[in-house]
Amino acid sequence: MQIPVVDFSQWYNSQDASSRQQVAHALVKACQDVGFVYIVNHSLPGSVLDETFEWMRRFFELSSEDKMRAPHPEGWAVHRGYSWPGLEKVSQVMSTGDDEDARKKLREVPDVKEIYDIGSEENTFQPNQWIPKETLPGYQDFMVQFYWECNKVGSEILRALATGLDLEDESYLTKKHSGHNNQLRLLHYLPVPAEELEKERTARCPAHTDWSSITMLFQDDCGGLEVEDISRPGTFVPATPLKHAIIMNIGDLLQMWSNDRLRSTNHRVRLPQLSDRFEGPNRMTRERYSIPYFMSPDPDVTIECIPSCMSEAYPAKYKPTTQAEYNKMRASMMY
Ligand SMILES: O=C(O)CCC(=O)C(=O)O
Numbered sequence: 343m344q345i346p347v348v349d350f351s352q353w354y355n356s357q358d359a360s361s362r363q364q365v366a367h368a369l370v371k372a373c374q375d376v377g378f379v380y381i382v383n384h385s386l387p388g389s390v391l392d393e394t395f396e397w398m399r400r401f402f403e404l405s406s407e408d409k410m411r412a413p414h415p416e417g418w419a420v421h422r423g424y425s426w427p428g429l430e431k432v433s434q435v436m437s438t439g440d441d442e443d444a445r446k447k448l449r450e451v452p453d454v455k456e457i458y459d460i461g462s463e464e465n466t467f468q469p470n471q472w473i474p475k476e477t478l479p480g481y482q483d484f485m486v487q488f489y490w491e492c493n494k495v496g497s498e499i500l501r502a503l504a505t506g507l508d509l510e511d512e513s514y515l516t517k518k519h520s521g522h523n524n525q526l527r528l529l530h531y532l533p534v535p536a537e538e539l540e541k542e543r544t545a546r547c548p549a550h551t552d553w554s555s556i557t558m559l560f561q562d563d564c565g566g567l568e569v570e571d572i573s574r575p576g577t578f579v580p581a582t583p584l585k586h587a588i589i590m591n592i593g594d595l596l597q598m599w600s601n602d603r604l605r606s607t608n609h610r611v612r613l614p615q616l617s618d619r620f621e622g623p624n625r626m627t628r629e630r631y632s633i634p635y636f637m638s639p640d641p642d643v644t645i646e647c648i649p650s651c652m653s654e655a656y657p658a659k660y661k662p663t664t665q666a667e668y669n670k671m672r673a674s675m676m677y
């Protein structure tokens with residue numbers, strides 16, 4: 343399996359409907375066959391992405407005391423602010439109600455990363471947790487702007503998906519995504535001895551699917567992200583870093599929405615592939631920075647089968663749900 347590359351330049355050519363259709367169909371095909379795709383020639387300038395990685399480096403280099411001025415609130419309901427190493431545990435386990443034991447067991451193998459989550463300034467249910475402005479002048483303004491730039495590209499991707507799914511209304515999906523329920527996450531994976539990862543005594547990010555509609559991921563050149571081959575369950579292939587490309591993947595909500603036509607694929611972060619990403623006698627793996635941006639519909643939007651994805655022979659498989667309900671089920675196992 344190879345992760346397809348889709349060139350988005352023709353999508354922005356509003357004069358040429360057939361080129362736009364081609365891009366949209368290539369995108370949908372990739373999301374059906376693999377669930378992951380590299381998008382190149384999108385509207386986010388490489389210089390902005392480089393600058394974002396610079397800002398996040400500066401943020402994570404702050405003292406823990408400084409970072410702890412914007413801590414992730416206790417519990418799962420608010421997903422903002424700084425999570426110190428070990429706080430979050432990624433898992434595929436769903437909540438059943440009586441979870442204390444399951445939660446403890448999951449944490450026996452900690453995830454060695456620190457995280458900073460950001461949302462819309464206008465999302466009052468998920469208030470942002472900022473460090474004082476004077477601690478890192480310019481950081482907050484930059485991130486707020488980057489959040490909306492990502493939303494702009496993400497909206498174009500949703501528009502292309504609707505077109506590629508042959509929906510008459512190109513804005514079928516974008517109408518349900520105001521942008522205020524997205525999540526920008528800055529991830530810093532700490533250096534660890536390779537053996538710790540090999541023996542699974544610690545983890546970077548265990549296999550999971552995302553709960554979003556779509557996720558856009560930006561990564562540095564360290565490597566380690568792996569994607570499951572849906573035609574050979576259990577086999578993972580590396581998503582090798584491609585400079586300034588967006589790695590886009592389908593999340594659970596769009597898989598449900600599309601009646602399993604678009605695939606929410608398992609992925610994980612393991613050892614970097616390249617040998618020069620390790621150093622010293624105990625093969626410390628290099629640190630890694632990545633930025634997933636999760637696009638989610640507004641909380642009360644009903645996720646029910648897209649008309650072009652069902653027929654008499656292939657009826658809707660999922661019971662309608664809302665983003666808020668699905669989010670609650672997944673999030674309560676993570677914190
Ligand atoms: O860090 C990465 O490359 C992937 C992170 C990820 O899959 C997630 O946060 O959902």
Ligand SMILES: [Fe+2]
Nearest residue numbers: 550551552609
């Ligand atoms: Fe993910």
